[in-house]
Every structure is written in C-alpha cells, then in structure tokens.
C-alpha cells in the first residue's frame with residue numbers, strides 16, 4: 129500500500145462505523161444503559177466534555193487567583209499564553225499598579241517588600257527563568273541548581289569576579305571598544321543609523337574575548353554572535369511547548385550547539401596553555417589558574433562551556449539594553465555628557481591611549497553615577513520568574529498555590545518617588561555627594577541585580593564594563609541622536625530597548641582633544 133492510499137484510508141471511521149463499534153462495545157457490557165449512538169449524541173457528548181474542561185479551567189484559574197486583582201475570567205485554552213506572547217510595557221505597567229496581580233496563571237508581585245520576600249525564600253520558591261531556558265541551556269546547567277548544591281557551585285565561580293580577575297578583563301575590553309569605535313567612525317553614511325544591534329555585537333564580542341581571550345577565532349566569535357540572536361528570540365515567557373524543527377526553541381537549541389562546541393574547545397585550549405606556563409589574560413585562564421593552584425576543583429571542558437553559556441545568557445541582552453540606553457541618554461542630556469568628559473579629562477590627564485584601569489575607574493565618581501542612573505532609570509531586567517515549590521503565604525490574606533509562576537518585578541522599586549525623587553527623570557547627580565541617593569540609603573530598593581541566593585554574580589563586571597564603555601566613548605567619540613516619536617517608547621525583547629532601536633551618528637573627537 130502506498131503512503132497516499134493509507135492517508136486516504138484514514139477517514140474510514142465514519143460516524144456510522146464508529147456507531148457500530150461503540151454499539152458492539154456497549155452490547156458487551158450488560159450493565160451499561162442502552163444508548164442510541166447517533167452522530168448527534170456523539171457531538172453532544174464531545175461538546176459536554178469540552179464545556180466541562182473549559183469550566184474546570186476557569187474554576188482552577190479562579191481558585192488560584194482567589195481575591196487577587198485581575199480579569200474575572202481568562203481567555204479559554206490560550207489565556208495562559210495570550211498575555212505573554214507579545215509583552216508590552218503598557219500591559220506590564222497595568223499589572224504593576226497593584227502590589228499583587230494575577231495575569232493568567234501567573235502571579236506578579238511589584239512592591240519592594242514582596243519582591244525581596246520572594247527572592248529570599250529559597251525553600252518556598254526557586255528561579256524558573258523562562259520555560260524554554262532548560263531546553264536551551266541544557267537541564268544539567270548549574271543555573272538550574274538550588275539550595276546547598278547551588279551555593280557550593282556558585283562559591284567556585286566567585287573567583288572569576290575578584291578585582292584581580294576584573295583588572296585582567298579590563299585590558300582586553302579596552303582594545304575591543306576601540307576596534308568597534310573605529311568601525312562606527314568608518315561608516316560614511318551621512319544619516320543616523322539604528323545602533324541597537326551594533327551595541328549587541330560589541331557586547332557579545334566583548335563577552336567572548338573577556339571569557340575566552342584568543343582561544344576563539346574571529347570567525348567563530350562572529351558565528352556565535354550572529355547565531356545568539358536566535359536564542360534571544362526564544363526567550364519568551366511562554367513558548368510553543370515542543371521544539372519542532374523551525375520553532376524558535378529549535379533554532380535556539382541549534383545555536384547553543386554551535387556556541388558550546390566553540391566554548392568547550394576554548395576551555396581545552398586554555399587548560400593546555402596554562403599548564404604550559406602561559407600568563408592569564410582572560411576569564412578561562414583566570415579559572416584554570418585557580419584549578420591548577422587547587423583553589424577550586426577540576427571542571428570538564430563541557431562544564432566550563434555551560435558556565436560560560438550561562439554567563440552569556442544572563443548578560444547579553446541585559447548588557448546590550450544598558451549600553452543602548454547609555455548612548456541614547458548621554459546624547460539626549462548633553463550637560464551630563466559634558467560632565468563625564470570633564471571627569472575623563474581630569475583622570476586621564478591627556479593620556480587617551482592607555483587602557484582603562486580599575487584605579488582610574490575608582491577616580492570617576494560621576495561616570496559611575498551615570499552607570500548607576502542608567503541601570504535605575506531603564507532597569508534591563510524588570511522581573512525574574514520564580515516557581516513556588518510549596519504553598520507560599522505571601523501575606524496574611526493570600527497564599528500563592530504550589531506550582532505557580534510567581535514573578536517579583538523591579539520597576540516600581542527603582543521608580544519609587546519616596547526613595548528616588550523625580551524617578552521619571554534621568555539625574556546622575558542623585559548618586560553624587562549631596563545627592564538624594566549618595567551613600568546607598570536605597571539598598572533595599574536597589575533590585576537591578578535581584579537579591580538572595582541567585583543575585584547576579586556578574587554585577588561588579590557590569591559596573592566596570594558600563595563605566596569603561598561610557599568613559600572611553602565620551603573621550604574618543606562624539607555622537608548625535610535622531611529623536612523619533614518612538615525614542616522614549618519601550619520595546620520588550622527579553623529586556624528593554626527604545627522602540628526606534630536608537631538612531632545615532634558618530635564622529636571623532638580627535639580635533640577637540
């Protein structure tokens with residue numbers, strides 16, 4: 129039998145044949161009441177089952193939601209996906225207008241106290257990231273560990289972010305910034321261009337070089353950078369559940385395979401070079417140095433590759449968002465850019481060629497204030513999905529049921545007018561001596577990097593990277609921003625971006641220096 133004829137054979141179970149089969153079955157079960165199985169009764173039965181399932185779905189939804197604000201009913205079947213498929217800032221802001229809100233089967237918590245309570249209750253809730261993350265990062269990735277094993281694993285990685293290690297990375301970073309600046313200056317197009325994706329590229333190449341140094345060839349680095357966009361696109365709160373060929377998650381998994389192959393080869397090359405006595409010049413080397421000194425345990429090449437993948441995963445979109453907003457905000461606030469330049473000129477004392485150092489960064493309070501204000505004003509990670517492991521009594525009236533996605537959201541904490549006066553204004557001066565937030569009195573609200581056991585491990589690297597990019601760009605480059613009606617609108621692609629993709633034009637400051 130050919131394939132096509134077997135397909136044609138399928139509709140053989142017509143209602144009358146089904147009727148006969150069901151009739152036979154019913155006859156063999158004497159205790160069953162005799163039912164007249166017509167097409168009409170079958171249709172009615174199917175309808176009854178569907179309606180029962182829909183009512184059960186609504187009942188389950190309402191029993192979870194209880195008295196929380198939110199829609200009284202949810203869209204059947206696709207309700208749990210509908211709100212997440214095309215997230216908008218407006219929809220999120222609506223859900224942040226009450227301390228606890230229920231959106232589909234998700235509970236969103238948007239006060240500082242609730243957010244901290246969730247992040248610090250590791251026995252009741254654990255990070256679940258987005259649903260596709262386990263498929264993309266692989267289930268054995270350390271980021272999915274929790275409790276004691278997670279703490280132990282994390283301790284071994286802290287050695288990668290000590291000041292000594294950061295100083296090594298900074299030397300590498302400076303050269304990459306300058307190479308990218310040259311490319312931007314070489315663009316002869318007289319018009320403003322969207323720079324968001326170019327900033328992404330700068331971040332990815334910086335991360336790969338900081339992590340892997342020269343163990344990754346230029347072509348491989350570019351291949352990972354290009355393919356990584358497929359991973360970002362799959363980071364939706366809710367995805368199509370099966371990674372069939374052609375779906376976003378399937379594409380992301382293929383991109384991960386390419387990245388892990390190159391990262392594992394880099395780990396092997398670093399081990400070999402360091403054992404032959406090379407001086408450490410990237411994160412892998414700094415790590416292998418600690419392994420050789422037996423300060424941390426051995427890690428396999430694949431394990432190291434998966435850790436690097438977790439770093440890229442955690443950093444790429446957030447860093448790209450912050451760098452994009454930094455360039456946009458500095459162009460829109462020339463008085464701030466002028467102050468950054470004054471500070472850079474003082475610290476560098478005419479030396480525009482030496483790479484940025486930690487010692488210089490420590491003498492740049494204003495540049496560091498700009499970094500903090502960019503992170504506060506446009507926090508790249510506005511929420512982190514957690515999953516309740518047990519019923520979670522979030523307050524006296526409401527216990528979040530076990531197995532619920534519970535999302536602490538950070539926007540309100542970072543835009544709280546009681547803590548950050550004029551929160552909707554970009555004011556780096558608030559972090560300077562005499563400013564409202566000088567001295568860290570806002571530490572409870574500072575949730576840019578989360579809190580608790582899973583707090584961002586890379587935060588010191590973030591401050592350093594951002595201030596170094598801002599300081600070096602302000603010194604070497606001038607740029608203008610073409611403001612459009614969408615410049616101040618926020619688009620959510622895993623993190624926040626200006627909707628018009630940040631249209632800029634660069635020129636050199638050489639004549640001014």
Ligand code: HEM
Nearest residue numbers: 439442443446447509576577578579582583584585586590
């Ligand atoms: C602007 C940039 C960044 C922001 C805003 C950011 C923010 C965050 C947030 C909010 C979390 C979740 C914390 C929690 O659950 O309490 C997190 C976790 C994490 N971040 Fe970052 N991050 C950034 C950059 C980076 C970088 C550059 C790296 C690595 C080099 C990194 C590595 C990680 C890792 C590995 C975790 C998970 C830690 C764990 O589970 O123990 N992040 N980050």
